[in-house]
Amino acid sequence: MAQDQTSLGELGSQRGLIAQASLMVDMELTPEIRLKAILEGTGAGTWEWNLDTGEVIYNPRWADLLGYCLEELQPVTFKTWENLCHPKDLQEAREALARYLDGDAPQFDCVVRMLHKFGDWRYIHTRGTLLTDDQGLDTRWLMGTHLDVTREKLSQHQMEQLAKSLPGIIYTFVLEPGGRYYFSYLSEKTWDFYGLTTDECLADPDKIFNLIHPDDLPRVHESIAVSAETLEEWVCEYRVQTKRGSYWLKGVSLPERDPDGRISWHGMTINIDTQKNLELELEQLSITDELTGLYNRRYMLRKLQESVAQGERYGDTFSLISLDIDFFKIINDSYGHPTGDAVLKRFADIIESSTRKSDIVARTGGEEFIIFMPNTGLSEAGQVAESLRVTLQTESFVSDEGETFSITFSAGVVNWSGSDTQSTSVRDLLSACDQSLYAAKRSGRNRIVADGDGE
Numbered sequence: 001m002a003q004d005q006t007s008l009g010e011l012g013s014q015r016g017l018i019a020q021a022s023l024m025v026d027m028e029l030t031p032e033i034r035l036k037a038i039l040e041g042t043g044a045g046t047w048e049w050n051l052d053t054g055e056v057i058y059n060p061r062w063a064d065l066l067g068y069c070l071e072e073l074q075p076v077t078f079k080t081w082e083n084l085c086h087p088k089d090l091q092e093a094r095e096a097l098a099r100y101l102d103g104d105a106p107q108f109d110c111v112v113r114m115l116h117k118f119g120d121w122r123y124i125h126t127r128g129t130l131l132t133d134d135q136g137l138d139t140r141w142l143m144g145t146h147l148d149v150t151r152e153k154l155s156q157h158q159m160e161q162l163a164k165s166l167p168g169i170i171y172t173f174v175l176e177p178g179g180r181y182y183f184s185y186l187s188e189k190t191w192d193f194y195g196l197t198t199d200e201c202l203a204d205p206d207k208i209f210n211l212i213h214p215d216d217l218p219r220v221h222e223s224i225a226v227s228a229e230t231l232e233e234w235v236c237e238y239r240v241q242t243k244r245g246s247y248w249l250k251g252v253s254l255p256e257r258d259p260d261g262r263i264s265w266h267g268m269t270i271n272i273d274t275q276k277n278l279e280l281e282l283e284q285l286s287i288t289d290e291l292t293g294l295y296n297r298r299y300m301l302r303k304l305q306e307s308v309a310q311g312e313r314y315g316d317t318f319s320l321i322s323l324d325i326d327f328f329k330i331i332n333d334s335y336g337h338p339t340g341d342a343v344l345k346r347f348a349d350i351i352e353s354s355t356r357k358s359d360i361v362a363r364t365g366g367e368e369f370i371i372f373m374p375n376t377g378l379s380e381a382g383q384v385a386e387s388l389r390v391t392l393q394t395e396s397f398v399s400d401e402g403e404t405f406s407i408t409f410s411a412g413v414v415n416w417s418g419s420d421t422q423s424t425s426v427r428d429l430l431s432a433c434d435q436s437l438y439a440a441k442r443s444g445r446n447r448i449v450a451d452g453d454g455e
């Protein structure tokens with residue numbers, strides 16, 4: 001290095017220079033002063049290493065980072081650094097340097113542990129670049145900085161430990177104003193959840209989105225959009241299909257918007273497969289009739305409430321057929337309760353096979369059934385009921401004792417339309433349906449009464 005050039009080490013020793021400079025209004029801001037101000041601001045130690053002569057220069061801050069003043073470390077040589085460096089990190093530092101000098105890395109860049117005067121290890125981020133003869137120097141100087149990143153390293157370590165102990169993936173998901181999205185942080189459990197490495201998911205967030213069940217994906221997108229709009233917590237349950245199988249996940253995260261309009265969600269994804277399947281099973285049980293496997297009264301009422309609410313909004317129509325097996329008590333009394341049960345099951349199958357997939361069939365009482373027919377008018381529903389009545393006449397049933405018999409039913413049919421000025425409530429609709437059914441019973445059974453006709 002040329003003698004008249006000010007080394008970074010010397011610059012570093014000119015303490016107080018900046019303060020003086022600010023007082024001296026006319027003083028010129030030389031590149032050296034600027035550089036020193038920048039270094040002071042970053043709290044970085046500096047080092048210079050002549051690769052040809054082995055000469056080494058450290059600034060006082062370099063020693064200060066490890067609790068020393070430079071004088072205590074005299075004579076400072078390359079060995080000074082090596083002796084303070086953790087033996088296990090030396091090799092990694094050498095490899096990082098070799099990568100840089102071989103042109104495989106843009107910079108000499110590594111984090112090593114260095115021994116503090118107090119006896120604890122500090123994480124020191126070391127960066128350096130080579131000044132060569134292209135820059136007018138007759139020997140090769142590697143120059144760089146040391147920054148204490150112990151606090152960051154410890155926080156990172158704590159975060160990693162925390163992530164390991166939590167039963168899910170911790171993440172930060174970012175949505176930019178232009179629509180670009182990515183994960184800025186993902187804990188390592190991506191492998192357990194998706195069979196994907198964290199790096200893969202960080203590089204391409206769609207690797208995760210592509211695993212979401214196609215039926216659930218629109219709901220996931222929609223809920224993210226709502227959370228972005230309202231900045232309210234994002235909570236979503238969805239299925240994923242991975243190489244490891246299909247299961248339910250639940251995402252929970254809190255969004256925050258930065259001044260540039262970028263939204264970051266910080267949260268966690270957990271596996272809820274067991275509890276969700278149990279929940280779905282219980283839900284299914286709560287709406288299913290145990291004997292026939294049809295829906296039960298509870299589900300039919302819920303379906304009617306939903307359909308009426310939706311129909312009032314969109315002007316939809318639907319019809320209901322309420323069926324009741326005639327003289328069922330006699331069947332029980334004559335052939336026994338188990339035969340009665342078998343009749344109910346068989347009758348349920350016959351109804352199901354005589355109706356459309358979009359129709360909903362429920363057993364709403366002992367020998368009472370309701371068929372809900374969406375987008376169906378009164379006469380069409382009446383025809384379905386009549387055709388079912390005729391079908392049943394051709395069916396013969398056999399008792400446990402081997403006796404054959406046949407059954408009939410009576411039915412009431414009603415229609416509901418959201419376009420009616422005064423639409424009927426669910427309760428009034430069911431009552432009207434019952435009235436029609438009773439009318440059918442009263443007028444001799446084995447018949448259909450549509451919307452009170454025949455009263």
Ligand SMILES: Nc1nc2c(ncn2[C@@H]2O[C@H](COP(=O)(O)OP(=O)(O)OP(=O)(O)O)[C@@H](O)[C@H]2O)c(=O)[nH]1
Nearest residue numbers: 324325326327328329330332337338340341366367
């Ligand atoms: N086997 C069996 N019978 C049931 C079940 N639930 C209700 N029942 C019987 O169904 C019969 C219904 O009798 P009723 O209400 O008098 O009606 P019905 O005999 O069908 O006469 P109508 O409806 O007037 O034609 C009763 O004997 C109930 O015990 C069930 O799950 N299994």
